[in-house]
Every structure is written in C-alpha cells, then in structure tokens.
Amino acid sequence: MKLLKKISMILSATLLLWGCSDSDEPVNEMNATLSLSTNEIKVDGLGGVAVVTVTSSDDWRLAGICDWAHPSATSGKSGDEVTFTIDPNSLDKVRTATFKFFVGTTVLPLQIECSPVYTVDLFTEREINLPKGKSDISIKFESNIPDLVITHSEESKEWLTLERKSEFIGKTTLLFSVAENKTYKVRTANVTLESSLLDEPVVVNITQACVPYFTITPSEKSQKYDLSEQTISFTIETNLEYTPSVVSGTEWITGQTISKPQIDDRGIAITTLSYKLLAASSARVGSIRVENSLKDAEISIVQVDPNAPTVSIANKTIAEYAEKNGWIIRLAGNECVISEEGRKATEFICTDNIDNFDGLENFPELTTIKVKASSSLKKVDISKLHKVTSLTFTNTSSTVYIKEFNFGDNPMTVFNLSARYFGSKCEDVTFIGSNIQEINMDVSRPGNDYIERIDLTQCPVLHTFKFNGEYVETLYLKPDQTIPNLELATEYKIERK
Numbered sequence: 001m002k003l004l005k006k007i008s009m010i011l012s013a014t015l016l017l018w019g020c021s022d023s024d025e026p027v028n029e030m031n032a033t034l035s036l037s038t039n040e041i042k043v044d045g046l047g048g049v050a051v052v053t054v055t056s057s058d059d060w061r062l063a064g065i066c067d068w069a070h071p072s073a074t075s076g077k078s079g080d081e082v083t084f085t086i087d088p089n090s091l092d093k094v095r096t097a098t099f100k101f102f103v104g105t106t107v108l109p110l111q112i113e114c115s116p117v118y119t120v121d122l123f124t125e126r127e128i129n130l131p132k133g134k135s136d137i138s139i140k141f142e143s144n145i146p147d148l149v150i151t152h153s154e155e156s157k158e159w160l161t162l163e164r165k166s167e168f169i170g171k172t173t174l175l176f177s178v179a180e181n182k183t184y185k186v187r188t189a190n191v192t193l194e195s196s197l198l199d200e201p202v203v204v205n206i207t208q209a210c211v212p213y214f215t216i217t218p219s220e221k222s223q224k225y226d227l228s229e230q231t232i233s234f235t236i237e238t239n240l241e242y243t244p245s246v247v248s249g250t251e252w253i254t255g256q257t258i259s260k261p262q263i264d265d266r267g268i269a270i271t272t273l274s275y276k277l278l279a280a281s282s283a284r285v286g287s288i289r290v291e292n293s294l295k296d297a298e299i300s301i302v303q304v305d306p307n308a309p310t311v312s313i314a315n316k317t318i319a320e321y322a323e324k325n326g327w328i329i330r331l332a333g334n335e336c337v338i339s340e341e342g343r344k345a346t347e348f349i350c351t352d353n354i355d356n357f358d359g360l361e362n363f364p365e366l367t368t369i370k371v372k373a374s375s376s377l378k379k380v381d382i383s384k385l386h387k388v389t390s391l392t393f394t395n396t397s398s399t400v401y402i403k404e405f406n407f408g409d410n411p412m413t414v415f416n417l418s419a420r421y422f423g424s425k426c427e428d429v430t431f432i433g434s435n436i437q438e439i440n441m442d443v444s445r446p447g448n449d450y451i452e453r454i455d456l457t458q459c460p461v462l463h464t465f466k467f468n469g470e471y472v473e474t475l476y477l478k479p480d481q482t483i484p485n486l487e488l489a490t491e492y493k494i495e496r497k
Contacts, residue, residue: 020331030192032106033057039110045117051081052110056103062324064099069112071099087115092144118145118197122204123171130208130473132181139174139204145195150174156189160206178208184239185267186210212294213268214238222300224331229279231255234290235269242292244273249286252278253301277301277406283308283337285329292341302329302337310335313359317352327363338362370394373403375423383408391415397444399423415440420450422469428454431462438464446470446489448493455495457481 004269005399029396035472037053047068054060054080062074062082073081104186123140127476130137152160181187187208194201225232237240246253255276261269275288281303290297312334313319319336322328326344346367348360353374360366361384369382370392370485380402382388393400396418403426407415413435421443422429429451431439436459443449449469455476464485472492477483479496480492 009111030312031057032104034060034101034103034106034108036101036108036110039108041084041086041112042115043086044115045089045112047114048088050084050086050112052084054079055079056101060205061102062099063102064097064110066097066099068095068114069097069099076434084112086112086114089116103216109209116144116370119143119293120148120193120194120198120202122143122193122196122202124204126204128206129206132209132211134180135178137178137206139176139191140171141193141202142171143193145197145437147196147197150191150193152176153189153190156187156206159187159208160189178206181208181210183267184210184213186239189368203250210239210267213266214240214242214271214292214294214297216290216297216299216338219268219297220332221298222302222330224302224304225277226306227280227282227303230277231274232277233274234299234361236273236290237268238292238294239268240292240294242290244288244290246275246290246467247287247298249284249301252284252303252400253279253288254278275301277303281327283339302331304329304331304337306336310337310361311359312336313362315354315356315359317350318357318359321348321352322363332428353377361385373398373400373402375399377402379404381406381408382410385410388412393417393419396420401426403428404430405432407431407436409434411435414440416440416442418442419444420448421445422451424450424455426450427452428455429453430458431463432458434460437461440464441467441469445468456483458471 019481033056035055042048043050049054049329054076059077059079060075062071068087073080075191076082083237083479090162093116093199097112099112100107101110117169120141120143123142124138128137142481152162159181161176161177162174163462164175183444187210189206191204191206192201214487215237223232227248244256244258246256253275257274259272259475263269280303286301288299288301312337313322313328314334319328319334323330324339324341326343327339328443329339339405342363344365345363348363348366349370351372354371355374357380360382362368364385365387367387368390369388372395378401382391383406386409389412391407391412397420399421400417400419401423405415415436417440427450439462451469453465453474453476454469456465457476457478462483465483466487468489470490472488472490475492475494476495476497
C-alpha cells in the first residue's frame with residue numbers, strides 16, 4: 001500500500017510540472033468536468049493579448065512554461081478568465097507552445113501559435129529620380145518571406161529591364177538597366193515587392209526625366225506696339241514649369257493671365273500668356289520675363305508711335321549705355337527711338353572701351369563726354385554734335401592709336417590728352433576744330449611714340465600747341481596761320497599748305 005501511494009504522488013507531481021508538452025490530447029476523469037472558451041490561440045508576428053474563459057467542476061490549475069507566452073493566472077475557479085500576453089515573433093518561423101489546464105486528473109490542452117513577423121526592409125529610397133540619360137540603378141532589401149514576388153509596371157518594360165538578382169549575407173540586390181529617355185514626356189515605373197504574407201506591398205517609385213523643351217512665340221527679344229490700350233499674347237510650348245513676371249513697366253503692363261494648358265501628343269503643354277497694355281502718350285519700354293529651368297526668356301515690350309522717327313546705333317557700347325540710361329527705346333536689331341531722356345541728356349560718361357563715336361550724334365544736348373579709348377579707336381569725330389565743351393579720355397596710362405581728332409564747331413576751346421605714348425601707325429595725326437584754342441599732348445614715355453607729322457591746318461583759332469614726343473619732324477600749318485605758343489620736344493620744320 002505504501003508503494004502504491006508513492007507511485008500515485010509521483011504521477012500527480014509529474015502532471016503538475018507538464019509545460020510546453022509534446023502531447024496535447026485531453027485526459028478526462030470520470031467525476032471532473034473542464035472546458036475552455038477556445039482550445040487554440042493564433043496571433044500574427046506582432047504578438048498580442050488573448051483571453052480564455054475556464055469552466056470547470058472544481059478549482060483548476062494551469063501548467064506550462066514558455067518565455068514568449070505569459071498567462072495572467074495559473075489557478076482559479078470556474079468562470080475565471082486567463083489573459084495570455086504573447087510577445088512579438090522576431091524569428092523567421094512559426095512558434096508554438098502548449099499549456100494544460102487541470103481539474104483533478106482531467107487535463108485539457110491549450111495550443112498557442114505565433115506566426116513570424118514577415119518584413120521587407122528596404123535599403124533603397126522609395127522615390128528614385130533619374131536623369132534622362134542611360135543609367136543603371138540598384139534596389140536593395142532584406143526579407144524573410146520565401147515567396148516574395150518582384151514585378152515592375154508593364155508600361156515601363158520598354159525602358160526598364162531587370163538585369164540581375166543577387167543575394168549576399170541575407171541581402172538581395174536587384175540591378176535594373178534604364179534606357180535613355182529621348183522623348184518630351186517624363187517616364188515613371190513602380191517596382192513592387194509583394195506577398196500574401198504582407199499586409200501591403202512594398203513599392204519603389206522610379207521617375208526618369210525627359211528632354212526639356214521650351215519655346216515662346218513670338219520669339220523676338222523686342223516686341224513693338226502702338227500707343228493704344230490693347231491686349232498682347234504669347235504662346236508658350238513647354239514640358240517644364242515656368243514663372244512669368246513683369247520686370248519693368250508694371251504700372252502699364254498689367255492683367256497677366258495664363259490659359260489652361262493643352263497637352264499635345266508629344267507631352268508638350270501649350271498655353272497662352274497674355275497682358276493688358278494701358279494707353280501711352282509717348283514712347284516707353286518695359287519687359288517681361290518667363291523663368292524656367294532650361295532657358296529664361298526676357299522680352300522688351302515697346303510702346304511707340306509707329307510714325308516716330310527711328311535711328312540706328314551700330315556702336316554696341318554706346319547703344320547699351322544709352323539703353324541702360326533710358327535714352328533710347330530699342331526696336332529690332334540696331335534700330336531704336338530716342339526717348340525724351342535721350343533728347344535732353346547732357347553727359348556721356350562711359351567706363352567701357354570706345355572704338356568709335358558713331359551714334360553719339362543722336363543726343364544733341366551733350367556737353368560733356370568722358371570715355372575710355374580702346375586700342376582700335378583711330379578717329380575721334382564729334383563734329384555732328386554742336387554743344388560739347390569738354391572731351392576727356394580716362395585711360396591716361398594706356399597707349400593711344402588715334403590718328404584724327406575732329407571737334408567740329410563744338411564750343412570746346414581746350415583739349416588735353418595724356419597717354420603712355422602714341423602707338424605704331426600714328427605717324428600722321430590731324431586736329432580739326434573751328435573753336436579749339438589750346439591742345440596739350442603729354443606722353444609719359446617720350447621716345448617711344450611714333451608721331452612724325454602733325455596737321456593743325458584746320459584749327460583756325462588755335463594759339464597753343466604743346467607736345468613732348470621726341471620724333472615730330474613736320475608741323476603742317478596754313479600759309480597765313482600762326483600759333484604763338486608752340487612747344488615741341490624736338491627740332492621740327494613747319495610746312496605750309
């Protein structure tokens with residue numbers, strides 16, 4: 001009898017210590033009843049909480065030890081609830097565990113199953129932007145899904161090709177080749193990684209730039225309109241974003257509007273850009289700019305009387321100076337209209353090199369001219385002006401190559417010219433001026449100048465001439481012309497003509 005009692009005690013202890021058992025078959029005792037609200041708990045890889053209600057004929061016990069499933073109680077009465085807290089599954093396989101409820105010798109197993117967390121860890125950006133040229137791209141990821149399906153959108157297969165799939169240390173690399181985009185349309189593709197084990201697919205969006213395109217019509221940089229109130233329009237064809245604005249003339253270039261774009265078969269958006277021009281009483285110029293990533297377009301908007309006289313200023317330096325200072329309203333090419341400011345201008349002070357004076361005659365009120373002579377300036381002619389009292393060259397440390405100075409009938413009486421020296425091919429220098437009385441020529445490096453003959457026959461009232469060059473041989477004067485103050489550095493002869 002004692003032996004039988006010991007065996008019975010060992011069996012009872014063994015039942016109490018069962019945990020995560022290999023057997024999940026229920027064991028029934030004739031006099032005990034036991035039931036569970038569920039005999040199986042299944043959760044996904046994120047884990048979770050599940051509640052089991054125990055109905056029993058007597059107090060019950062729970063056996064089972066598991067490091068990832070945690071019951072809220074191990075014993076209780078009929079009607080009690082046991083809450084199982086299940087940790088997330090960080091493995092790449094299903095985890096299972098069995099807990100067992102006891103009433104006396106009656107046993108009822110509870111099976112718990114936790115699926116793994118199926119993931120795709122993407123090491124590549126979800127948005128890939130490519131230039132229009134031919135290229136290769138790699139998409140890298142890590143996943144524990146055995147049947148992961150990789151696809152890319154059907155319409156992109158003409159230009160996007162999966163060349164190779166490789167795996168290394170658990171990481172997968174997809175190598176795609178990308179053909180050059182020779183169209184005006186942006187190309188897009190979706191590379192999709194999907195599986196029934198994923199809640200939603202992983203998508204990588206690929207965008208390839210197109211050939212940029214921008215035109216504006218009319219395309220001329222200067223547009224001429226009459227003085228009346230009117231609406232003007234430009235047609236813009238582009239596949240780029242653009243921003244129009246009024247740069248100058250905002251007080252009379254108004255009412256900017258952009259029509260709804262019409263997309264053609266090339267993928268080019270065609271829009272109409274319009275402005276309202278207010279009426280004008282005299283010529284004026286403004287400008288609009290259309291900014292975009294390919295090339296900005298800046299257009300001069302000119303309102304002018306169509307009967308107004310036009311002039312041509314071929315000298316680029318003079319034309320740019322006059323336009324910058326509002327002296328002219330530029331039309332097409334070199335043609336322009338002299339503005340009111342230009343007709344009243346009295347000073348031309350330019351720091352850029354001047355190679356001729358053509359065009360200055362269009363500004364009749366000029367009294368002061370201050371310029372920088374270029375090495376190609378051979379002739380100074382202001383004879384078409386009639387009010388100049390001062391003419392100055394600012395680059396006194398440079399070499400001068402001027403062969404003729406024509407002051408015309410301008411009321412300037414004194415002319416001073418300082419230079420390093422007179423350059424080659426300046427053997428003959430002529431001065432012309434009906435009112436010039438004094439000419440002073442000073443070279444900083446005497447002996448290096450090339451002037452040999454000086455003609456003063458067309459300066460009837462000249463009374464002073466000074467020059468420190470060392471090679472002058474002949475001074476030309478009229479038969480009855482006298483110059484009381486003649487100062488030359490070398491011996492010379494006077495020749496009458």
